[in-house]
Amino acid sequence: MSDKRHPFDVLNQLATLRRYARSLVRNPDDAEDLVHDALVKAYERKASFRNSGNLRNWLLSIVHNTHIDRIRARRSTDNRHKAAADIAETVHHADPDQSIRLKQLREAFFALSPEQRDALHLVAIEGLSYQDAADALAIPVGTLMSRVSRARAALRAFEEAGRRPSEGANHLKLIEGGRDETR
Numbered sequence: 001m002s003d004k005r006h007p008f009d010v011l012n013q014l015a016t017l018r019r020y021a022r023s024l025v026r027n028p029d030d031a032e033d034l035v036h037d038a039l040v041k042a043y044e045r046k047a048s049f050r051n052s053g054n055l056r057n058w059l060l061s062i063v064h065n066t067h068i069d070r071i072r073a074r075r076s077t078d079n080r081h082k083a084a085a086d087i088a089e090t091v092h093h094a095d096p097d098q099s100i101r102l103k104q105l106r107e108a109f110f111a112l113s114p115e116q117r118d119a120l121h122l123v124a125i126e127g128l129s130y131q132d133a134a135d136a137l138a139i140p141v142g143t144l145m146s147r148v149s150r151a152r153a154a155l156r157a158f159e160e161a162g163r164r165p166s167e168g169a170n171h172l173k174l175i176e177g178g179r180d181e182t183r
Contacts, residue, residue, distance in 0.1 A: 008046060010039060013059050020060055024067045034070070038063040080121065081110070108158040112151050119147035120155075 017038065021031035042049075042062050049058055084106055109117060122133035123144075134144040 008049065008055065010042065010055075010059065013056050016056060017059055017063055020063055021067070024063070034063060034067055037070075038066040041066060077118075084109075105155070105158070108155055112154055116147045116151035116154070119144050120151040123148050 014035070017035045018031060021034040021038075022028060025031050025034055038059070042059055045062075049055070087102075109120075112120065118137060119133060122128045122136055123130065126133075128136065130141050130144055130148075133148075134141040137144065
């Protein structure tokens with residue numbers, strides 16, 4: 001419900017929001033995505049808007065905060081990638097053969113879609129439950145389970161493709177849906 005004097009008229013604010021988003025991200029497509037995400041948040045938080053407040057300022061602050069959240073998420077992903085590279089470098093000095101295999105596996109992991117990679121990381125590496133990981137990614141638990149399953153299948157396919165018949169047992173540990181198995 002909106003007050004007649006101060007309607008929740010977001011459509012009249014779109015041009016302003018798009019201009020501000022373009023100034024933040026400097027890319028028209030990214031700006032549209034940013035405005036979209038911000039408007040979703042605004043509608044989810046519509047009840048928190050005070051009718052006596054300035055709608056334009058409120059929406060601009062949501063665009064700004066959404067942009068900051070995206071930067072933080074990107075930095076977090078970059079830090080995880082750097083940590084993985086640091087681990088690979090440490091392993092390389094210990095066992096060059098294992099280092100090559102780890103590098104290949106890391107490349108396969110990063111070749112996954114971002115959604116699958118994030119889901120698998122939270123469940124398999126961070127040890128979150130499916131529900132906690134789904135909550136962290138703000139997706140339904142069924143969607144998370146599907147992403148994890150597809151990611152594991154892709155990594156298993158990579159593992160199968162990389163194994164030669166003459167090789168002995170491989171010590172790459174694949175994490176199945178509730179149990180671990182060593183291949």
